[in-house]
Amino acid sequence: MSFLFHIGRYAMFVKQVFGRPVKHRIFFKQIVREMDVLGLSSVGIVVIISFFMGAVITLQTAYNIDLPIIPKYAIGLAARDSIILEFSSTIVSLILAGKVGSHIASEIGTMRVTEQIDVLDVMGINSAGYLVLPKVMALIIMIPFLVIISMGVGIIGGWTAGTTTGVVPSDEFIYGIQYMFIPFYITYSLIKSVVFAFLITTIAGYWGYYSTGGSLEVGRSSTRAVVISSIQILLFNLILTQLLLA
Amino acid sequence: MIEARNIIKSFDGKTILKDVSAVFKPGQTNLIIGQSGSGKTVFLKSLVGLHEVDSGDILYDDRDFTRMPDKDRIKVRQEMGMLFQGSALFDSLTVEENVRFPLDMFTKQKLDERRERANFCLKRVNLENVNHLYPSEISGGMQKRVAIARAIALNPRYLFCDEPNSGLDPKTAIVIDELIQEITKEYNMTTIVNTHDMNSVLGIGEHIIFIFNGEKYWEGSSQDIFQSDNKELNDFIFASKFFRKIKDKL
Numbered sequence: 347m348s349f350l351f352h353i354g355r356y357a358m359f360v361k362q363v364f365g366r367p368v369k370h371r372i373f374f375k376q377i378v379r380e381m382d383v384l385g386l387s388s389v390g391i392v393v394i395i396s397f398f399m400g401a402v403i404t405l406q407t408a409y410n411i412d413l414p415i416i417p418k419y420a421i422g423l424a425a426r427d428s429i430i431l432e433f434s435s436t437i438v439s440l441i442l443a444g445k446v447g448s449h450i451a452s453e454i455g456t457m458r459v460t461e462q463i464d465v466l467d468v469m470g471i472n473s474a475g476y477l478v479l480p481k482v483m484a485l486i487i488m489i490p491f492l493v494i495i496s497m498g499v500g501i502i503g504g505w506t507a508g509t510t511t512g513v514v515p516s517d518e519f520i521y522g523i524q525y526m527f528i529p530f531y532i533t534y535s536l537i538k539s540v541v542f543a544f545l546i547t548t549i550a551g552y553w554g555y556y557s558t559g560g561s562l563e564v565g566r567s568s569t570r571a572v573v574i575s576s577i578q579i580l581l582f583n584l585i586l587t588q589l590l591l592a
Numbered sequence: 593m594i595e596a597r598n599i600i601k602s603f604d605g606k607t608i609l610k611d612v613s614a615v616f617k618p619g620q621t622n623l624i625i626g627q628s629g630s631g632k633t634v635f636l637k638s639l640v641g642l643h644e645v646d647s648g649d650i651l652y653d654d655r656d657f658t659r660m661p662d663k664d665r666i667k668v669r670q671e672m673g674m675l676f677q678g679s680a681l682f683d684s685l686t687v688e689e690n691v692r693f694p695l696d697m698f699t700k701q702k703l704d705e706r707r708e709r710a711n712f713c714l715k716r717v718n719l720e721n722v723n724h725l726y727p728s729e730i731s732g733g734m735q736k737r738v739a740i741a742r743a744i745a746l747n748p749r750y751l752f753c754d755e756p757n758s759g760l761d762p763k764t765a766i767v768i769d770e771l772i773q774e775i776t777k778e779y780n781m782t783t784i785v786n787t788h789d790m791n792s793v794l795g796i797g798e799h800i801i802f803i804f805n806g807e808k809y810w811e812g813s814s815q816d817i818f819q820s821d822n823k824e825l826n827d828f829i830f831a832s833k834f835f836r837k838i839k840d841k842l
């Protein structure tokens with residue numbers, strides 16, 4: 347019952363987000379600001395996590411296929427495909443669901459409970475669109491870059507771990523990451539990440555926008571935004587994998 | 593002029609406004625008084641359309657706001673200025689940007705003109721040299737004044753103030769009250785002020801509506817209020833010893 351209620355209200359909310367726009371000049375200014383707040387400020391954490399993720403994937407792969415009949419370059423190949431196909435887009439999105447999702451939900455939630463959203467509504471501004479659309483667009487623009495950075499750093503992390511521990515020689519790893527490379531895998535990953543960016547920003551915006559009460563409820567909305575957008579990312583990951591790769 | 597006819601509004605089956613009707617004339621301060629929880633904020637928010645009413649009509653100079661298509665509503669909205677109970681300034685914008693916000697959104701003026709107008713409004717509420725501060729860096733009374741400046745930036749025909757002087761010291765409270773009254777007369781606005789402050793009632797109460805439990809119990813001016821024999825109104829006004837003493841003197 348409450349599940350259906352939220353689905354319905356979320357659908358109406360998304361429609362409102364894409365409804366009557368504000369002046370273009372103001373809209374573009376907002377997008378640039380949000381690209382900085384939501385995107386650029388996440389580069390650091392994406393780099394750190396991707397480096398270690400790539401390192402661990404490479405070591406895991408190496409220890410699991412430690413058979414003489416499998417050539418060493420297969421480690422590079424397997425690590426590359428795991429990182430590009432799955433880890434970068436999913437991990438980056440889950441990080442952003444936590445970082446960006448809670449930020450958006452608490453920002454908009456605070457504006458709701460302090461009547462700042464009412465101020466916009468009284469003026470006849472489409473408050474959902476004014477507040478959420480720039481964030482949706484900004485993250486959709488920024489997330490492919492973050493994912494590509496994550497892929498690059500992940501592979502560098504893998505190479506670093508593989509060569510320093512000696513499980514795979516440098517030239518074999520580099521040969522492996524080039525072997526049978528399918529460019530569509532990158533496209534596939536970027537498509538997924540764009541969908542995830544949409545989910546994170548709209549779901550977090552939704553929970554913030556419909557906050558009631560005081561700061562306690564805003565905190566609750568923010569937690570809910572993170573949990574639910576994370577679950578949706580995992581669910582849509584499954585759906586998109588089936589749709590795009592099957 | 594704003595006319596409310598038979599407004600009924602409920603939340604989750606609980607009726608908050610029970611058939612409230614009232615006429616608010618321009619050029620005078622219209623006050624809505626009543627206890628905390630009596631429905632003043634709900635009434636004001638219903639008038640401006642932040643709450644959809646269950647039934648009843650709201651007319652803005654004979655334009656039926658309740659039945660209007662959204663497109664027309666937006667036009668009426670741009671003639672409204674509203675001051676919220678908690679000021680509701682945008683925390684991410686400076687004082688000047690807050691006041692300029694409606695101008696940025698709705699006018700085609702050049703930046704210089706918009707800044708000039710914002711400064712004019714800030715001066716009107718006796719605020720200077722705070723343009724570049726953020727709302728968190730100024731006092732509550734100053735925030736209220738910034739919110740008033742923002743509400744009047746577009747020269748509204750209709751001004752709504754929800755407890756403009758709650759949480760302020762008596763002196764600042766009077767300054768704000770008088771400011772609202774002056775602006776109302778100066779621009780012939782239709783102004784509605786929610787309050788439970790008896791100083792405001794006596795100071796600027798040209799037309800007063802008393803709401804009790806979501807119903808209109810009494811209507812009149814500050815001159816009539818001491819003569820009323822309405823029990824609920826008397827209980828409300830003479831809750832404090834001070835006003836009981838005044839009544840005995842009269």
Ligand SMILES: Nc1ncnc2c1ncn2[C@@H]1O[C@H](COP(=O)(O)OP(=O)(O)OP(=O)(O)O)[C@@H](O)[C@H]1O
Pocket residue numbers: 603604608626627628629630631632633634635788
């Ligand atoms: N959005 C809402 N949903 C449900 N109930 C509400 C809502 N807003 C207000 N109420 C209820 O309506 C009643 C009237 O509230 P309102 O805020 O209008 O009081 P008020 O007269 O403005 O009080 P105060 O002087 O304390 O501001 C309260 O019982 C409140 O719980």
Ligand SMILES: [Mg+2]
Pocket residue numbers: 632633634677754755
């Ligand atoms: Mg109130």
